[in-house]
Amino acid sequence: MSRKVTSQDVARAAGVSQSAVSRVFSGASASKNTQAKVRQAAADLGYRPNVLARSLITGQSKIIGLVVAYLDNQFYPDALQRFSNALHDLGYHILIFTAKTRGEGVDDLIGRLLDYQVDGIICASVGVSDELTSRVEAAGIPMLLFNRGQTGSPFAQVTSDNLSGSHKIAEYLVRGGHERFGHVAGWLGSSTGQQRAKGFNQGLEAHGAHLSGQRDGLYSREAAAQAARELVEQERCDALFVSNDHMAFAVLDELRVKVGVKVPEEVSVVGYDDVPMAAWASYDLTTYRQPSNRMVAAAVETMIKLIAGEVPETKEIEIPGALIERSTARWPKE
């Protein structure tokens, strides 16, 4: 409709030059007088600076690309919300891309992100191919992996203490007096999945126990439910560590309702993440908390530094979590 109002229009109305208008809105020096005139004229005309034009010249779009998968896992909408708030407070905005759950097509997504001259890219739980890695590096765009590591990757990463966390879970289950331990892993093609499996294993060994069975739950409800059933029925496990809460809920549904075993009397189940839903009375899931607030804060802080060209002291940030005792696993008797 009404043609766009430009800084030219404001300049004319205020009786100053276009540069003056620009200076007022970009916070550069300007006299009180000009400030007032320009602000007034801008308000009258309904002028707002065109961010796209601005970024063309400053080279800063103030846009962060966020690639996210697994939105059905409550951990991610929750993190998204936090990212959104934190970044908006810093004047950044989020261009969002949802990746297919298994990471194909990510390369294409990121190409499109680069087209938008994003100032940085955050990949939540999404891996990046080598080819893409070099393209992003060549473009000189900071990138950060969230809740996902990648060995040999040049990018920053923020995760929880997957290794020690699952170690502690193993310990907890051993102390709970269980006998046969099973693990419903996250997708073992992901570093996070691998780390948690490794930590759990090491934790068991460290306490003289061992794994009776492990299945890949692929971060999917169906696969996890199936895996749990097998571990209980075939391997006769009485303690299950499920690699994230999202799958753990499926496991609980399967065991309680379909298989018909009592949790935790017959089988203990421990998750990982402590998403809000884990505290809901119907599940009341014993789990390991990934502090998403602190993870997001760290990720944002790091990203801002990277954008500013600083080299953060440490590229791989690990936020410590904590075991949350609830009612799906037998409590150790002290």
Added chain:
Amino acid sequence: MSRKVTSQDVARAAGVSQSAVSRVFSGASASKNTQAKVRQAAADLGYRPNVLARSLITGQSKIIGLVVAYLDNQFYPDALQRFSNALHDLGYHILIFTAKTRGEGVDDLIGRLLDYQVDGIICASVGVSDELTSRVEAAGIPMLLFNRGQTGSPFAQVTSDNLSGSHKIAEYLVRGGHERFGHVAGWLGSSTGQQRAKGFNQGLEAHGAHLSGQRDGLYSREAAAQAARELVEQERCDALFVSNDHMAFAVLDELRVKVGVKVPEEVSVVGYDDVPMAAWASYDLTTYRQPSNRMVAAAVETMIKLIAGEVPETKEIEIPGALIERSTARWPKE
């Protein structure tokens, strides 16, 4: 790092003019020969058009602003995912804004959206003030309300059949042989909340029943749980309609675990939305399906039309849902 590769660079490398490069990438006419040369040079240099510069001149940013609240209600991440996929397929991208759960500050958000020259704005479950309405209208940016109506609003809107849906729920509960009906409303300051309350009421009346009590659940778990408890303990309701699944889960948790009543033997609970979680075995919630796939499809289609300057035949689109019988409400005996 390496300075950005521009169309100039490609032109030089390919031995053609900058305009030629532009034409190749924007699909305008160009000879086979030039096409090949340019494509080759672009590939060598790793050139990709700068979308921001392009949109500056075309006036189309290919960005859609999406304002979303209540991300803890699974309905919205789910919808977000669908929006993302649908819009990406059409070459659009999403700038996402999360609104505080009660809608203050939305005006500010949308101002920032406008700064980015978005081609359109979708507000999911978020109301818009009158002042903002006129600003958006003045800017000539198409806007669409998703899962939220607004009387007298000039904007397009896509909702489910809230009125007839909750009417059917009332009917279902009456036929189930219940005696005292309670309603845990959505936030009654929202049109959706009002409509569902109204439909439920009318449905009861139409079958000779009436409402024994209603509380505002404010779309929050805590408020809903409290409301349900009151309706059961004080109003002795044996049938509850909860205005969305998100609250219904809280109600089930409260009633089963905290209050200790049997669902559906003592109290029936029906939700609204049919989010994926409603089908999970632990809840197995009887509810009314809002077909988010069709709602999103309709929203996207309408938005594209609006952007193209077409006037859609109908501004208020209502997608019919369906009652999903599960196990939290007594089944009517035919």
Added chain:
DNA sequence: GACTAATTTGCATTCCTATGCAAAATCAGC
């Protein structure tokens, strides 16, 4: 009031791509 230092201002240019226009090249037809 004169003279220097410090601010403020405007001019002109830049960021990168798309596009109207005119010139150049290609094609078609005889």
Added chain:
DNA sequence: GCTGATTTTGCATAGGAATGCAAATTAGTC
């Protein structure tokens, strides 16, 4: 091979805002 029609190409400019530079204005000092 020539003419006219059509396509391809390059030139120049636009789109909106930021910024280096120099000119103009103001403030500061004695």
